[in-house]
Amino acid sequence: GQQVMQIPQYQHVQEGEDFTTYCNSSTTLSNIQWYKQRPGGHPVFLIQLVKSGEVKKQKRLTFQFGEAKKNSSLHITATQTTDVGTYFCAGAGYSTLTFGKGTMLLVSP
């Protein structure tokens, strides 16, 4: 079945440093979605990418979808303590939406 791998599993940064999480699918995707889950909270949708090579920005967050539509990345510039949480990618394959295991981001002030 479809597998979605996400790395790293965990990252601890100092406030102001950049952060990137990567997502790779075993199959070509129709779209990829990113979610953020704050500690003790529930996943909240951030964005959806649909087109090959697509790049979208939300303030300090930059999302990319690979040319082959099998990989994606989320980059945060100049992290802030409010960025703490777990970031999940979710790949929409043939008939299923599969979540990666997430990257937990810890930001120290």
Add this chain to the structure above:
Amino acid sequence: NAGVTQTPKFQVLKTGQSMTLQCAQDMNHEYMSWYRQDPGMGLRLIHYSVGAGITDQGEVPNGYNVSRSTTEDFPLRLLSAAPSQTSVYFCASSSGWANEQFFGPGTRLTVL
């Protein structure tokens, strides 16, 4: 709009007990799903429904039943609770399986 609501927020069960986790949405979404979240395992799909009267199994369905008698409600039943079912359970709804998923606040379940 309340969005997706789940009850209870917390529950402790003894092995062998049964219970129902409630989920409701007021967005008129056809697609609803249940996930469990365990440390280091991400979100794993238990069951899903593409509309009233239609349900199907996800990745980890064993030990769970679902039904969908209305568009709004999608309860998850644990038939005979086991310690391996200790987890956080999230219900989600969407206009389609490949679209933005709206998650409920979750139910934290402990089985002793």
